Amino acid sequence: MTKRTSAKYKLDRRMGENIWGRPKSPVNRREYGPGQHGQRRKGKLSDFGIQLRAKQKLKGHYGDLTEKQFRRIYAEAERLRGDTGENLIGLLESRLDAIVYRAKFVPTIFAARQFVNHGHVTVNGKRVNIPSYRVKEGDVVQVREKSRQLAIVMEAVASSERDTPEYLDCDTSKLSATFVRKPALADVPYAVVMEPNLVVEFYAKN
Template structure:
């Protein structure tokens, strides 16, 4: 498990928002940031600060991706025809760990990364242990037979705080999901406001 995984609650507090919509988020109790200076009065954020924050929030939401990973995905989004912001969200949602999380096979995006890494998932019947693997429309993702009764999986299926979006068809009786289509930004059920347009502005100036 990476250090980033163990610090997931710090991401919420640093952003000042419950970015995954979790009932246990510390932001639900304390809205100020982490550390001894977290309760200082908030200062007005510059345009650059808003852009940086938007990037950090989106990057953090998908498991606190490294800057190198996120910049590479953004570069691909720029090269594809169409709206860069829409392309960016579509590419992020096509990651295997994101799909495992969206299908409610695991309770958190961090658990999804570890779940895939440990070989608990197949894509079209073949074991895939790369969280960043890019799923294609029509691909079938399934929890391996020996992993279907794991406590982590049973806990996730029972979660009432989020639902499976309509671009994924999930059958929890078989622990199987089909990626129906690549979603647009408006299709993704983010618990908080994401601003891919500010991410574009950030990379345009840096």
């Protein structure tokens, strides 16, 4: 399993938001943070605190990305033309594990990482087991034939919990998804408000 799985809802509670929009999130019952001091009144966050929180929320949404991985993606977004925040979202959403999650092949981003790792996914007909693999526009991501009857896949496909975004052309019968285009922030179906502009400010100062 991924290293975050056992504590993934702790992140929800620390942020006070249901980051993945999951019905089981403890934030749905209580919004204060974890631990014995979780109910203490929160002080006003500094600019640094607000920026750090935005970064933790965005990074946390994509599973167990390390700070090194996330910073590398940010550095690439900064080198590209256009708005760095929008570029960052586009790069994060073009990761193979993110596409497997958005296409509803599995129920969570954590499951998506493991699913790819275990070799259940092909890109343009070739098996790829690297979650961070960069999917290009026009690439077809598909669940392998022998993996389609897995309980985790059948549960995710049948779930009405999430909708597939418009930048993926999904075929449920074939369990395939074509990456039509890199999305902008407004295209991504985040369950909470993400603020990549604050992430840009955080890295610009630190």
